[in-house]
Amino acid sequence: MSLEVFWFILIGVLWAGYLILEGFDFGVGMLLAVIGRGSTKAETNDKRRLMLTTIGPFWDGNEVWLITAGGAMFAAFPAWYATMFSGFYLAMLLLLVALILRNMGFEYRYKRDSDRWRAGWDAVIIGGSVLPPLLVGVALTNLIHGVPVDRSGNFTGTFFTLLNPMSLLGGVTLVALSLVHGAFFLALKTGGEVREDARRVARQVAPVAALLAAALLVWINVHTGTVWSWAVSVVGLLCFVGALIADRRGRDGVAFGGTFLTIGAAVAAYFLAAYPDVMPSTISAAYSLTVHNAASSHLTLQIMTGAAVVFTPIMLLYTAWNYWVFRKRITTDHIAPQTDPLAKVEAGAH
Template structure:
């Protein structure tokens, strides 16, 4: 197998890991004002802190997948990186700012014991979660379907070209799917009334996400799909339906696994439909960026491969250890009611 193909697959795996893991973080953040309300048993503040504590040990580690995907693209496919970041500059900048705002909200929410302060931080978390969840869907829909690229490998469209109806549909798919994914994660990681409310909401939002996803996958794959990509898209739909069925039966673990697999398969289908291109040109197929003409030299790819072979297992082992260590449910009754936690970190759930 060519090294260009190997690195295309590795970058696809990084994006799959990012969406499947960071997706539930985004969902939890968006649902903060929805599920973080008084229920008679616990106060709204306790429920919100219970939700944030559920992602406390994971959210910053999940973002490593994005950083690694960006770095790998820059090193392995510099022309892809250059065209992508120049053409998608504004939406990617909005995503970056949103991620920074979300990180500030999560880290500084408990620094001041003030209701007004925590409300401002909560708003930052909600916006910082919703914007990337929407714009990632817009970006990847455009990448797979093709954008205006000229013979010099340069994007010649504008910002509004990216906000076409199909791309916006893709944004709604990722937003609703991540919200359902996050709701099921809350149901898996919490207890009491919050657990039941989250599972019920995840089921409702999941139905909407499933309907939107079916339309979106059909539209995207009808123009770029292959037999394999269609098969993966079909399996993603089956996994999502299975997740909703198990959520209805009250099994949060299997329901979360179902949305996790559905996201992984859906993203896999997009990369399969994309290959061997990395950014198709909507002006002329001959001007498309491919895994071959956008790649670095074979020597560079060879060095990167050895680095990946050494460090990838270490990263996977560390993240697996983190998820195993913090696998227990976060109980609202164990959260202090007087002073907010210093930050949403590993210490939050100890």
Template sequence: MSLPEFWFLLIAVLFTGYFVLEGFDFGVGMLMPIIGRGSEVKKRVVLNTIGPVWDGNEVWLLTAGGAMFAAFPEWYASLFSGFYLALLLILVGLIVRACAIEWRGKIHDDRWRRWCDIGIGLGSWIPAIAWGLAFGNIVHGVKLNAHKQIEGNLFDLLNPYSLLAALTTLLLFLLHGAVFISLKTGNEVRDDAQRLVRILFAPTAIVVAAFGLWTQLAHGKGWTWIPLVLAVIGLVLAGLAATQGRDGWAFTGTALTIAAATVLLFGSLFPNVLPSTIDSAFNLTVDGRGGTVSASSTHYTLVVMSWVAVAMVPIVLIYQAWTYWVFRKRLTVEQIPPSIGLSLTDTASK
């Protein structure tokens, strides 16, 4: 394996980790108003399921973006200039969500909390949709010209394949979040989450199957049937486990589906990093093979980066795994301390 190929693989791993971990964060944010409807205490239970981990999960995106910038600057430059508005929406959504989560409990006022809940919701719905739209276009190809610039505007990104990709990430993250809430909570909150899992499962399975088949038949390779089959197995496992109340196995199933779907996307993309729909000679690839344009950095840059990655990535993985282990127990409304400004209904339910 060459160094450009190694870094393409590492970026794929980083995005896989990001979608698996941040995926349930988005799902929790989208479902918080539904599960916590009419009860501030329930909302706090739902939000507290991701309280210790959500900001750590975002580190995977920062690392993936930094790795893309350093290892494949041409890919980074073309992608972030051509997808500027879509990626700006993601960035604004993540900023709004972070501020809303951090500041929600700072002022004990119902109106303040409602605005923060709106921020958490928008900051979860927008990235959940936009990430699918972005990666759908990366795999499908864009109007990349000979100057490595993407022609067109945001509406050119709204093609049928990418819209289906956006719907796929949206439903997968919703299901993943519902399963995570079921895994991390007890009593009535867990019951509400399990009810949502049953509602979301069928439409998610249909959309994921349709998108996976389209990706495989249009862009896939022989070996990418493997992640497609694994994605289906993950969904089946999640559905069966959820009906039996096996929350851990259900979460393993949705995580496997998201990971396998991400592998399918990156596997279908390789050796390209950004295909051109104008002329295949304009394709950005990992190493410029076949007369295409190389997107990678110099050999020396990749060598230095590789040594840093070998030293630091295991430390980050161990630390994050330890964090999840420490905060592994379930939450219930009885464990939420009283807060100034709770309504009589909330106090009674507590």
């Protein structure tokens, strides 16, 4: 295996890790819009705090996978990075804004004991959880569909060039899969009404997500598929079916593992279908960026490989340890009464 192919695979693993791990906390953020309501405002707040507490130890670490994937693309395939991040500039900017506002929502939601204040930040969290998977799905699907790249490797289209039917289906499918993934995560991590509500939503959304995923994977493989991408796509769909069966039997961990594998298989199918292209050109196949003509020098890849061999296992071990520490199921009984930090400041001033 050449170093170019090795780094193409590793970047695929990084994108899969990001979408799997960040996918469930995107799903939890979206679910604030449809579950977690109580008979009183205080009960609603406790349920939503419970939902956000389940992802509290994980969401910022999950975003590191996105940074690492982007950094690996920049270092290993600078031509790919330059064309993609310049051509998809507006989409990437919207992605960053959505992530920043969502993260602000996680932090600022608790700064005042006010229903109106919390409702505003909840809306920000919901919007910031829907937009990123939509944009990432659109961007990655365009790497299969192809974009207008000229002889010099420059993107010659516009933002609306990216909004073709295949890429829009990819974005909507990733949103639906993230929602089901997040619902299964909530079912695994919580008890009581929140768990039952999450399972109910998962059962309602899962058939739609399955149809969207099947349509997308078939379209991708017909467009530019290989025997391996077809095989991985079938495995991913079977894992999703297995997740639904496990949910019916009340096996929350297996259900979550099923959607975990489904998203991972979908990303693998993308990269297998794209190889050896990293950015196919719709102007001429001769202008396409490939694993070989977009890569860094051999020496650069050697240095990067040495660093990856050392630090990747450390990152994986730390991530696994973090999830192990916070593995327990929680309920609203574990949520302490909320206090108003502003009131404490005012009291201290007096």
